[in-house]
Amino acid sequence: MRSDSLKRCFAPFPDSATRSVHMIDAILPLSNRSTLTGISIVDPAKSRMRIMLLSLEGLTLFDGVGNNEEVKIYRAMGQLESADFAGALFSDVRFMLLPPAAAIIEIGRNERGDLVCRGEEPGGELVDINIAADGGWSITEMTDSGDILRSAGERPGGELVLNKPGSLGYTLNFKLISGEKIEANEELFTP
Amino acid sequence: MPSPFSRRAAAGILLALSVALVGWAGSWESIRGAAAVVKTVRAGFIQKRSVKIIPKPLISKGIFLYQAPNSLRWQYDEPARSVLLSDAGTVKRYTYSGGEFVADSGAKLEPIRIVLDQITSWLNGKFDQSEAFESKLLGGKPAKIELNPKQEAIGKFIERIVITLSEQPGVIDSVEIIEGKGNSILLDFTDIELNAKLAEGAFTDIELPKAK
Numbered sequence: 034m035r036s037d038s039l040k041r042c043f044a045p046f047p048d049s050a051t052r053s054v055h056m057i058d059a060i061l062p063l064s065n066r067s068t069l070t071g072i073s074i075v076d077p078a079k080s081r082m083r084i085m086l087l088s089l090e091g092l093t094l095f096d097g098v099g100n101n102e103e104v105k106i107y108r109a110m111g112q113l114e115s116a117d118f119a120g121a122l123f124s125d126v127r128f129m130l131l132p133p134a135a136a137i138i139e140i141g142r143n144e145r146g147d148l149v150c151r152g153e154e155p156g157g158e159l160v161d162i163n164i165a166a167d168g169g170w171s172i173t174e175m176t177d178s179g180d181i182l183r184s185a186g187e188r189p190g191g192e193l194v195l196n197k198p199g200s201l202g203y204t205l206n207f208k209l210i211s212g213e214k215i216e217a218n219e220e221l222f223t224p
Numbered sequence: 225m226p227s228p229f230s231r232r233a234a235a236g237i238l239l240a241l242s243v244a245l246v247g248w249a250g251s252w253e254s255i256r257g258a259a260a261v262v263k264t265v266r267a268g269f270i271q272k273r274s275v276k277i278i279p280k281p282l283i284s285k286g287i288f289l290y291q292a293p294n295s296l297r298w299q300y301d302e303p304a305r306s307v308l309l310s311d312a313g314t315v316k317r318y319t320y321s322g323g324e325f326v327a328d329s330g331a332k333l334e335p336i337r338i339v340l341d342q343i344t345s346w347l348n349g350k351f352d353q354s355e356a357f358e359s360k361l362l363g364g365k366p367a368k369i370e371l372n373p374k375q376e377a378i379g380k381f382i383e384r385i386v387i388t389l390s391e392q393p394g395v396i397d398s399v400e401i402i403e404g405k406g407n408s409i410l411l412d413f414t415d416i417e418l419n420a421k422l423a424e425g426a427f428t429d430i431e432l433p434k435a436k
Contacts, residue, residue: 054278056304058321066326068304068319072278083277089284089306089319090298091273091401091409092335093381110335110381210282210303221277224405 038140042150042162045170045187046132050076050217053130055193057086058206069094071207075130076217083222084126086113098222099123101134107224125205128174129185129195135160158182248393249367252352258393259349264422265290265395268414271300276406288413294344295427310340311427318430325430338378346387346396357385366390366397394418 052074059067074083079100086095096108097119104119112118135152143149148164159175163186171186185195193207215221248258267288272281284304289297298308305320315337318325342354351359356378357371369387373379383404390397395416401409423432 052278054282060322065328066319066321067328068306068321070273070282072275074277085275085277087273087275087282088336089300089304090308090336090339091271091282091284092339093403093407108381 035140038148039137039150041148041164042137042140043132044164045162045172046130047075047077047214048132050074050078050215051130051212052215052221053212054210055207056210058208060204060206062201062203070210073126073130074215074217074221075126076222077131078217080127080131080134081222082123082126082131084122086122095119095122096224097123099127125183125185125195125197128172128183129193129207133160133162133172247365247367247391249361249369249389252349252361255351255361255389256349259347261419262347262394263292263419265347265416265418266420266422267416270412270414272410272412274406274408274410281410289422289426290344290347291422291427293348296340296344297426298340299432307430308336308340309427309430310344315340343399346399349394351387390416392416392418 053072055071055073057069057071059069061067068089070087070089072085072087076082081098081100083098084095085093088094092110093108094110095106095113097104097106099105099119104116104123106114106116106119109119133152133154135154137150137152139151141149143163146166150162152160152162154160154174157177159177161173161175163171163173169187169189171184173184174182176182181198183195183197185193187193191209193209195205195207197203248254265288269286269288271284271286273284274281284300285302286298286300288299294310295312296308296310300306305325306317307325308315308317315333317328317333317336319328338356342356345351345354351369351371354371356373356375358374360370360372362368362370367389369389371385371387373382373384381403383402386400386402387396388398388400389395395418397413399411403409426432
């Protein structure tokens with residue numbers, strides 16, 4: 034029973050390497066808004082990712098690889114050169130596209146009847162994975178006192194949304210252009 | 225002693241003859257001469273963005289408008305809508321987001337401003353007068369111009385640019401920006417019209433009136 038529920042909770046996250054192209058609509062602090070093309074290669078077996086961000090004109094704004102330990106920037110333009118930006122980008126994409134590393138401490142149902150798997154991260158943050166009866170899902174990261182740090186999920190129509198609340202918060206809408214399972218090879222993670 | 229008119233006429237005939245014999249892309253001078261008569265350009269474009277880590281290029285489409293000396297409209301219609309407007313020294317970009325066009329902040333426009341300055345100088349035929357790129361006129365049919373970055377800061381992002389000239393004087397058929405390592409952007413221009421009357425507000429208005 035528990036293993037079935039766990040399987041359902043982790044079903045939204047790929048269990049093998051995938052390559053996706055998204056159109057990203059970024060709603061940023063101070064009323065800024067940007068549209069970008071995002072290319073991501075996710076390899077859950079090695080917890081590694083390659084992320085490229087392109088302007089609509091095709092210019093490479095950011096290109097880098099990362100795993101749980103480090104992020105390596107291959108190419109970045111202007112404000113996107115900062116290590117803080119790269120760290121936050123990889124953390125957000127990992128949060129959305131890779132299964133959480135949190136240890137599952139509780140499985141149950143919320144007041145709507147959604148299946149909820151609650152995990153605890155090494156830093157003490159809580160992660161709830163919600164699976165609705167219609168198959169929709171969301172993932173929420175909270176402090177141990179329940180304040181939301183960020184959340185992500187799938188909207189009807191397949192669009193992924195990541196939201197980080199607060200005065201410097203932001204919302205990223207990911208519209209899938211193409212997605213496929215691939216065989217991960219080293220070439221995909223080298224510049 | 226020949227009159228100034230006849231000297232000018234003789235120079236014109238010589239230019240026409242040289243264009244006829246070696247093509248308009250035979251020298252920087254003939255390229256500048258051909259560009260000088262281009263007052264407006266209206267074209268469609270197909271952008272093919274090749275990235276080493278994806279198997280097929282990303283395709284975008286839109287329209288491109290130019291008015292001499294330095295007004296540009298670079299409009300993407302699909303897969304995402306955006307409009308870049310450059311007029312009288314100001315550059316603005318609007319992207320369609322959440323059901324409306326939203327202006328980008330100025331800081332994000334700096335890299336694209338550099339690109340727009342280059343495009344404007346190419347359309348003026350000034351390929352050989354760039355501070356950022358060293359230009360080489362390559363022979364052959366179609367004639368090509370290769371631009372190599374002079375500055376290390378640009379070389380980090382662009383290995384070289386190859387511009388393919390049309391047989392029609394003053395017309396650029398395509399621009400390929402090669403980033404290196406299998407990554408490039410190819411802009412193919414289509415349905416090119418020179419010196420057509422452009423819609424009012426072409427370089428200031430976010431949306432153009434629909435063609436009747």
